[in-house]
Amino acid sequence: MNIPITRPYLDEREQELVAEVIASGWVTQGPRVEEFEQTFAAYVGAAHAVAVTSCTTALHLALLALGIGSGDEVIVPSMTFIATANAILHARATPVLVEVDPRTYNIDPQSAEDAITPRTKAIMPVHQIGMPADMAALLDIGARRGLKVIEDAACAVGSEIDLGDGWERVGRPRGDLACFSFHPRKLITTGEGGMLTCSDERTASRLRRLRHHGMSVSDRARHSSDRVVAEEYVEVAFNYRMTGMQAAMGLGQMEKLAGLVEARRRLAARYTEHLADIEALTLPFRPRYARSNYQSYCVRLAPDAPCSRDELMQKLLDRGISTRRGIMTIHREPAYADIRPRLELPISERASDETLLIPLYPQMTTSEQDAVIRALTGRLSVV
Ligand SMILES: Cc1ncc(COP(=O)(O)O)c(C=O)c1O
Structure with missing residues (x-):
């Protein structure tokens, strides 16, 4: 007998969708990426979703989009996958590692509040192995102390939380941004991949620019224009683009x-x-x-x-x-x-x-x- 820790759930449907993308030639940032973003946003109940290469890059962009960087502190549980804190260092901020609740293994709100200093800019709760963190307490701290809240929802697609208005899906989002992973250990996979969800258009378009070398126009807009489009690079950014094959796979996974x-x-x-x-x-x-x-x-x-x-x-x-x-x-x-x-x-x-x-x-x-x-x-x- 050989029983693995987990196994991705993929079948002919994903094969068919990926094959269609390959045949179409739109292998990166094409219509499937947008469709995956829209399907994901509708599923979690967010106004916007932005697809990227991993949850680590999603967390990195979340911090940058919220203006967090050098000299800033971000409070995060130590008991989490190392990528959560690495992303804070990638943004040149300082991770302040705090305790978890011994029953849920999620960040302990009191420990988070005790760690606040004048340099603290954000709290980054992790919905640990899919169990939602105590967002009511954390959002209250964020509101009272003027801090951003970025949810590391790497493992939490499909998890639900009740903040007093009935059950809703993680990623709606209640904090400023939520970040998901599509690594094969997660519920749905695109091989590697990640997604950010947020509620305002300005943040979503900044994230789209940051993932695309800081370019002023998307590939899709440029390709579908009947006029010559001269792009500009408005800020120094990254290549964190999800491919069309990954997005197609993600669409197959969303159906399941x-x-x-x-x-x-x-x-x-x-x-x-x-x-x-x-x-x-x-x-x-x-x-x-x-x-x-x-x-x-x-x-x-x-x-x-x-x-x-x-x-x-x-x-x-x-x-x-x-x-x-x-x-x-x-x-x-x-x-x-x-x-x-x-x-x-x-x-x-x-x-x-x-x-x-x-x-x-x-x-x-x-x-x-x-x-x-x-x-x-x-x-x-x-x-
Ligand atoms: C809590 C948490 N955050 C971040 C990550 C990083 O995700 P990715 O591998 O998509 O970069 C993981 C991956 O396991 C994770 O479990």
């Missing part, structure tokens, strides 16, 4: 998204039902305002469990079951040794060391899931 979210939630509920009696395991906590898309299913091992987290991962791998360590902490990585020296964040460190992600993907069969449940129960239940 509702079903993918539903399948993941069903599998997660089944894990919760069958693993609930294992005392050594803490299962995902769901705050009342959040509905996860279960991009990952994260379990936490008690310190007095019959084996260590790493031994458990090895035992599972010996039975053909892949797992991954829980979410990393950035401040303990060598790359950040000089940037955040001697920083200690005990809540994040313990959470990171005691958690693991277990296999979850929409195609997972009942017998595959039962094998994971049996392996965990067999290894952890005290008889």
Whole structure:
């Protein structure tokens, strides 16, 4: 048996859509990119969506579009994928790494507020492995303290949040901008790829310019014009353009998204039902305002469990079951040794060391899931 941690859900539909783009010759920034942006914006309930090459580049552009740069501080949880803080450094700002809530693994609003200094310009909450962060508290801090809020929604397409007006999708957005990833570990994939969502036209057009070398006209506008268009380069910018093939793949994925979210939630509920009696395991906590898309299913091992987290991962791998360590902490990585020296964040460190992600993907069969449940129960239940 070989049970992977996850598996992208792609079929003939994506092949067909990508083949159409190749045949059309519009292989970058053509109609499919715009269509993907519009479909994505409509799905999350945002006025605008801008497609880019990854969530890392989306986060970078989000910071630039909000005028955040050298000398500015951005508050971010340490317990997240390293790209979140890297993007802040790419923008020449300083990441200020703070604690998470030990139950949700999302940024702790109090820890974020305590870290505010006169240089703080933004808070960057992460909707950790699909579980929405406490946006009501974070937006309140942002409003009271005059800070921008940029959502790292890399893993959160299809997740929902209730801010008092009923359920809405992450990405609407409630903060200034939200950034998504289409890496194959996410619910939908374009191989590599990312998307920003926002509510105002000015920000969206600035983002479009920043992804396209700072050019004053889009490729599409230039190609469809019956007059000679002389473009201008109004600012120093980047090539963060999504290709037409990626966008076509994304459109195929959007057709499947509702079903993918539903399948993941069903599998997660089944894990919760069958693993609930294992005392050594803490299962995902769901705050009342959040509905996860279960991009990952994260379990936490008690310190007095019959084996260590790493031994458990090895035992599972010996039975053909892949797992991954829980979410990393950035401040303990060598790359950040000089940037955040001697920083200690005990809540994040313990959470990171005691958690693991277990296999979850929409195609997972009942017998595959039962094998994971049996392996965990067999290894952890005290008889
Ligand atoms: C929370 C978070 N932020 C950012 C990223 C970076 O996304 P990408 O690989 O699309 O740049 C990831 C990717 O795993 C992530 O999990």
